[in-house]
Amino acid sequence: MSEFTGIRGTVWFRALTGQASPMSGDPKSVLTSDAPIGKEQARFLCVVPDPHGRFPCARHGEVGLEEAYTLATRVREVIEQCKNTIKRPIVAIVDAKSQAYGRREETAAIFLAAAAAADAYGSARLAGHPVITLVVGQALSGGFLMHGYQANRILAFDDDGVMIHAMHKEAAARVTQRSVAELEKLGKKIVPMSYDIRDYAKLGLLYKLLHVENPEKPSVTDIRNVQNELAGAIADARGGPVDLRNHLESKEALEMRKASLLVRSKLEAHWLEN
Numbered sequence: 001m002s003e004f005t006g007i008r009g010t011v012w013f014r015a016l017t018g019q020a021s022p023m024s025g026d027p028k029s030v031l032t033s034d035a036p037i038g039k040e041q042a043r044f045l046c047v048v049p050d051p052h053g054r055f056p057c058a059r060h061g062e063v064g065l066e067e068a069y070t071l072a073t074r075v076r077e078v079i080e081q082c083k084n085t086i087k088r089p090i091v092a093i094v095d096a097k098s099q100a101y102g103r104r105e106e107t108a109a110i111f112l113a114a115a116a117a118a119d120a121y122g123s124a125r126l127a128g129h130p131v132i133t134l135v136v137g138q139a140l141s142g143g144f145l146m147h148g149y150q151a152n153r154i155l156a157f158d159d160d161g162v163m164i165h166a167m168h169k170e171a172a173a174r175v176t177q178r179s180v181a182e183l184e185k186l187g188k189k190i191v192p193m194s195y196d197i198r199d200y201a202k203l204g205l206l207y208k209l210l211h212v213e214n215p216e217k218p219s220v221t222d223i224r225n226v227q228n229e230l231a232g233a234i235a236d237a238r239g240g241p242v243d244l245r246n247h248l249e250s251k252e253a254l255e256m257r258k259a260s261l262l263v264r265s266k267l268e269a270h271w272l273e274n
Contacts, residue, residue: 008137008215009095013046015223029053030070038231042089043078047096057102063143064100068113075120079127087128089234094148095137114146121150130237139164152237153207157215162197204253207233
């Protein structure tokens with residue numbers, strides 16, 4: 001795994017767009033570029049580390065106030081541009097360790113910034129934009145909720161350096177009152193507790209796991225293959241519903257999330273009764 005979260009994000013943003021710099025006026029921690037995928041022009045977004053960023057708690061790849069509002073702005077920009085034309089794809093490249101935790105963030109209502117980013121991605125999807133997420137590294141906690149989770153299709157590298165989870169191992173260990181070693185042992189028995197991306201795939205939330213030889217130094221072949229997979233995901237999203245029912249109706253979800261689906265159905269029934 002990268003010692004500095006966000007390295008993979010920068011690498012793959014450059015590989016897929018040919019760029020590695022923010023748009024004019026944006027913080028250095030948010031990369032945005034328009035680049036071709038297949039025959040379409042997609043908008044790519046990525047949150048990356050900025051050691052000299054304005055907010056100390058968002059300097060290592062976290063999604064903080066500036067990052068969230070910038071993502072929201074750049075996504076809504078595409079929605080506005082495509083109001084009366086074909087809806088362009090939006091691709092979120094994700095290597096984000098979490099949301100930014102800090103007194104500044106709490107005082108400035110990071111929950112509103114988080115809502116703005118998530119709502120922008122969700123609004124784009126509901127408006128007909130194929131929203132595709134490519135997880136190349138970490139996708140943890142609120143960072144992933146703000147940047148990536150609202151996608152029609154989520155792809156991830158089949159690699160030990162890739163992790164999608166609600167919280168870091170250390171935090172999860174504290175919450176469950178276990179050691180990290182005990183937590184890892186538990187994850188081998190209970191799939192949702194696992195930090196292995198292959199176990200996450202069993203939950204039915206991923207569209208595909210992609211194999212690349214070296215995620216931090218991709219070859220020309222790896223880049224071409226990922227581009228083709230993104231194009232395939234975009235085409236698949238265009239042919240499917242704009243909601244996230246695939247998270248619940250996939251073969252893996254129906255098998256591994258039976259209890260969750262049962263609870264959901266009972267809650268829906270109760271809601272309708274009242």
